[in-house]
Amino acid sequence: MGELLTVKELATQLKISPWTLRAWCSMKFIPYFKLRGSVRFRESEVEAWLKKNASPGRSRHRLAIEEAMQK
Numbered sequence: 265m266g267e268l269l270t271v272k273e274l275a276t277q278l279k280i281s282p283w284t285l286r287a288w289c290s291m292k293f294i295p296y297f298k299l300r301g302s303v304r305f306r307e308s309e310v311e312a313w314l315k316k317n318a319s320p321g322r323s324r325h326r327l328a329i330e331e332a333m334q335k
Contacts, residue, residue: 267307274305 275282286303288294295309 266309268299269305269307269310271303271305274310 269277271282271285275285278285285294289296289303294305295313296303296305298304
C-alpha cells in the first residue's frame with residue numbers, strides 16, 4: 265500500500281506550512297484522503313503528483329529553446 269503521511273509530515277518534507285497543505289487539500293489540488301476524519305497522503309501518489317506538476321527550471325527551459333533554434 266505504501267507509506268501514509270500526515271499533514272505535518274508531508275508539509276515538513278515539502279518545506280511548506282501545514283496551513284498551505286490544508287488549503288491545497290480544500291482546493292483538491294493535491295491527492296489526499298480522509299481516514300477516520302484525519303487527512304492522510306499516500307507517499308506514492310504525492311510523488312506521482314509532484315512529477316506530473318513539475319515545470320522545467322529556467323536553465324532547462326533555456327537549453328530546450330537553444331536546441332530547438334539550432335535545428
